[in-house]
Amino acid sequence: MDKNKTSIKRGEIPAHYARHPQMFVGVDSVIFGFNGKDLYLLIVKRAYPPRKGAWTLMGGFVRNGEDLDAAAQRTLEDLTGLENVYIKQVGAFGKADRDSGARVISVAYYALIDVKDYDANFSGKYGARWVKIDEIPPLVFDHREIVDRAREIMRNDARNSDAAFNLLPKMFTLTKLNKLFEAILGKPIDKRNFRKKVAELKYIKPTGKIDQTDSKRGAMLYTFDKKIYDRSNMSKLL
Amino acid sequence: MDKNKTSIKRGEIPAHYARHPQMFVGVDSVIFGFNGKDLYLLIVKRAYPPRKGAWTLMGGFVRNGEDLDAAAQRTLEDLTGLENVYIKQVGAFGKADRDSGARVISVAYYALIDVKDYDANFSGKYGARWVKIDEIPPLVFDHREIVDRAREIMRNDARNSDAAFNLLPKMFTLTKLNKLFEAILGKPIDKRNFRKKVAELKYIKPTGKIDQTDSKRGAMLYTFDKKIYDRSNMSKLL
DNA sequence: TCAAAAGTGTTAAGTTTACACCCATGA
DNA sequence: TCATGGGTGTAAACTTAACACTTTTGA
Numbered sequence: 001m002d003k004n005k006t007s008i009k010r011g012e013i014p015a016h017y018a019r020h021p022q023m024f025v026g027v028d029s030v031i032f033g034f035n036g037k038d039l040y041l042l043i044v045k046r047a048y049p050p051r052k053g054a055w056t057l058m059g060g061f062v063r064n065g066e067d068l069d070a071a072a073q074r075t076l077e078d079l080t081g082l083e084n085v086y087i088k089q090v091g092a093f094g095k096a097d098r099d100s101g102a103r104v105i106s107v108a109y110y111a112l113i114d115v116k117d118y119d120a121n122f123s124g125k126y127g128a129r130w131v132k133i134d135e136i137p138p139l140v141f142d143h144r145e146i147v148d149r150a151r152e153i154m155r156n157d158a159r160n161s162d163a164a165f166n167l168l169p170k171m172f173t174l175t176k177l178n179k180l181f182e183a184i185l186g187k188p189i190d191k192r193n194f195r196k197k198v199a200e201l202k203y204i205k206p207t208g209k210i211d212q213t214d215s216k217r218g219a220m221l222y223t224f225d226k227k228i229y230d231r232s233n234m235s236k237l238l
Numbered sequence: 239m240d241k242n243k244t245s246i247k248r249g250e251i252p253a254h255y256a257r258h259p260q261m262f263v264g265v266d267s268v269i270f271g272f273n274g275k276d277l278y279l280l281i282v283k284r285a286y287p288p289r290k291g292a293w294t295l296m297g298g299f300v301r302n303g304e305d306l307d308a309a310a311q312r313t314l315e316d317l318t319g320l321e322n323v324y325i326k327q328v329g330a331f332g333k334a335d336r337d338s339g340a341r342v343i344s345v346a347y348y349a350l351i352d353v354k355d356y357d358a359n360f361s362g363k364y365g366a367r368w369v370k371i372d373e374i375p376p377l378v379f380d381h382r383e384i385v386d387r388a389r390e391i392m393r394n395d396a397r398n399s400d401a402a403f404n405l406l407p408k409m410f411t412l413t414k415l416n417k418l419f420e421a422i423l424g425k426p427i428d429k430r431n432f433r434k435k436v437a438e439l440k441y442i443k444p445t446g447k448i449d450q451t452d453s454k455r456g457a458m459l460y461t462f463d464k465k466i467y468d469r470s471n472m473s474k475l476l
Numbered sequence: 477t478c479a480a481a482a483g484t485g486t487t488a489a490g491t492t493t494a495c496a497c498c499c500a501t502g503a
Numbered sequence: 504t505c506a507t508g509g510g511t512g513t514a515a516a517c518t519t520a521a522c523a524c525t526t527t528t529g530a
Contacts, residue, residue, distance in 0.1 A: 016286035017340045020299035022260035025332070025343050048254035061258035064341065068332025092330040092345040094263070094306025102255045103302065105263050105343065107330040175481075192484070193520070215481040216528040413508075430511070431493070453508040454501035 024104040027072040028059035028143065030090065030150035031080070033115040034167035036176050036214075038132055039183035040115060041147065044079065045127035046140055050100050056140040057147070058126065059106070072109040079126055080118055086166035087111045088157065090150045098142045106142075110150040112166040133183070158184045165224040173211050173219040174198060203228040262342040265310040266297035266381065268328065268388035269318070271353040272405035274414050274452075276370055277421035278353060279385065282317065283365035284378055288338050294378040295385070296364065297344070310347040317364055318356055324404035325349045326395065328388045336380045344380075348388035350404040371421070396422045403462040411449050411457040412436060441466040 031042035046056040060075035062068060072087055090108040098104070115130065131137065136147065157163040158181065167180055178194050198204050203225045210218040269280035284294040298313035300306060310325055328346040336342070353368065369375065374385065395401040396419065405418055416432050436442050441463045448456040 014287055014339045017262055017299075017342070020262055021302045023263050023300070024255055024258055025261050025263065049252055061255075062261070062332070062343075064259045065334045067334050068330060068343065089329055091327055092306060092343075094300070094345065096303045096305050101252045104255070105300075105306065105330075105345070107332065107343075173482085190520070190522085191482095192522085195483080196485090212528095216530085217480085217482055217526070218528085219482055411509085428493075428495085429509095430495085433510080434512090450501090454503080455499070455507080455509055456501080457509055 024102055025062040025068075026059050026099075026104050026106045027062060027068065027075055028057040028093075028106050028108045028146060029072060029076050029079075029087070030057060030108060030110040030147050031076070032110060032112050032133075032150075032154065032167065033118060033130060034112075034180055034183065035115040037179060037183075039180075040130040041133055041136055042079075042118070042128055042130055043136070043139065044129075047126070051140045054140045055137050057108075057143045058128070062107075068107055069109075072107070076109075076111055079128060080113065082113060082117060085111050085113055086163060088153070088163070090146065090153055093142055093146060095142065100141070106146070108146045108150065110154055112154070112163060114167055114169055116169065155184055155186075162224065162226065162229050168224075171207055171209065171211070171221040171223050173214070173221060175214070175219060177204075177222070198222075203232060262340055263300040263306075264297050264337075264342050264344045265300060265306065265313055266295040266331075266344050266346045266384060267310060267314050267317075267325070268295060268346060268348040268385050269314070270348060270350050270371075270388075270392065270405065271356060271368060272350075272418055272421065273353040275417060275421075277418075278368040279371055279374055280317075280356070280366055280368055281374070281377065282367075285364070289378045292378045293375050295346075295381045296366070300345075306345055307347075310345070314347075314349055317366060318351065320351060320355060323349050323351055324401060326391070326401070328384065328391055331380055331384060333380065338379070344384070346384045346388065348392055350392070350401060352405055352407055354407065393422060393424075400462065400464065400467050406462075409445055409447065409449070409459040409461050411452070411459060413452070413457060415442075415460070436460075441470060 033040040033042060042058065043055045044058050046052055046054045058075060058079045060071065060078070062071040066074070069087070069089070072089075073085070076085055076087065077083055087109045090110055092105060092107050094105045096103065098106070118130075133151075136144070138144070139147070154163070164180060164184060168176065174195055177198070178189055178191060181194070182189050204222050205225055207221045207223050209221040211221050212218040271278040271280060280296065281293045282296050284290055284292045296313060296317045298309065298316070300309040304312070307325070307327070310327075311323070314323055314325065315321055325347045328348055330343060330345050332343045334341065336344070356368075371389075374382070376382070377385070392401070402418060402422060406414065412433055415436070416427055416429060419432070420427050442460050443463055443466075445459045445461050447459045449459050450456040
């Protein structure tokens with residue numbers, strides 16, 4: 001990868017580095033889920049001391065030779081069984097005393113999944129639980145702060161990227177989409193104005209299929225076309 | 239701080255933690271400067287192998303017992319001599335092979351300073367140099383990626399916070415302010431429209447003083463009133 | 477027949493963009 | 504007297520926000 005190895009031998013730590021302390025590096029995942037109505041957060045019971053049994057974000061430690069992003073994917077898959085989950089880094093949390101067990105730098109990620117996808121794969125071995133986003137119990141260490149920062153970033157991403165569609169099944173009604181944005185942004189969105197805007201977006205396409213689970217009359221199912229979305233974003237830059 | 243120490247003794251690492259590897263944790267600072275006309279990046283010569291002598295961001299290692307943010311402030315002060323610099327975290331960079339010397343997780347910050355403030359305090363011991371933001375030479379490891387992410391975040395902050403004012407002296411002309419935003423956003427901004435908007439902001443106040451360094455006629459000097467800014471932002475939330 | 481969700485347009489207010497000339501001054 | 508940067512207003516295009524009733528159908 002790097003041609004300029006100079007005089008460093010494999011496995012040997014250069015003198016300048018060796019003078020400095022090393023620390024545990026963890027990853028913590030803020031896992032958001034949507035069930036068509038409300039936004040949820042997935043929390044687990046902490047399995048070891050200190051604070052064993054307290055509510056916490058799903059997390060783990062970074063392994064030698066493992067990319068940070070890969071560590072986040074791995075711990076996430078471990079809990080949810082899901083492999084291609086949308087994740088994005090929230091940032092690093094590194095107060096010296098944030099973890100009362102040892103010095104741990106935590107890099108937080110947030111993940112977006114459809115609650116239905118999770119139910120099917122849920123192992124339960126971590127004592128995981130979905131809680132409504134406005135009913136989060138006290139969490140261990142600085143995890144509440146992590147969740148709050150993650151929400152902020154998600155709100156931003158929902159407006160400026162296609163991230164939000166990761167919370168929905170492949171086909172969805174406009175009412176569900178509307179409710180999803182209301183849940184993410186935390187405020188009501190006018191139905192008519194919302195539908196008008198959606199109608200202008202070429203990447204949200206009617207499928208012709210009807211969903212009758214929520215109404216007798218039935219609602220049109222729509223789908224998100226990522227190819228068209230990416231193309232229309234490309235053209236913004238020109 | 240944390241009441242729930244359970245059975246952890248001071249200085250002892252709990253068994254669950256001890257099983258995991260520890261890593262070097264570094265901080266790197268993307269230091270942006272403005273001289274009234276162009277936007278600059280401060281880079282230094284790397285002082286130790288590997289890649290000794292290559293251009294790099296100013297950085298350092300996090301110490302035991304030191305908060306991540308404090309480590310960033312410290313390395314920054316070391317280079318610039320400036321104490322109360324605006325800094326903000328960009329994120330964690332943690333590819334397994336990003337640093338060819340050892341496994342190092344880097345947490346990047348960006349800092350905004352007035353180039354004039356720096357000149358006065360510049361020690362030169364790091365072989366530091368201002369480069370125009372569009373003329374950055376190749377940087378070591380993933381530092382270019384770090385700079386690009388920092389710029390993106392700064393662009394965002396310039397629109398949604400008072401961060402940009404950290405790049406200006408206490409008093410500034412509207413032409414300088416206009417040029418600053420053009421430099422940050424990377425595109426021209428209409429002079430008349432810009433001044434119209436500024437006139438509506440109560441927190442950018444004329445001082446009555448005139449600056450004649452850039453024109454014979456002289457331009458009104460303005461100042462940023464943080465108290466008013468914070469108050470007007472508070473009221474957005476209500 | 478009625479409850480519950482789906483669907484549908486118009487108008488006013490506000491925001492954004494484009495655009496060109498006169499002013500004051502020191503060299 | 505002229506070159507340089509400082510300063511000013513208006514109109515069109517576009518975006519956002521507010522607002523209420525009809526449709527369909529299974530229970």
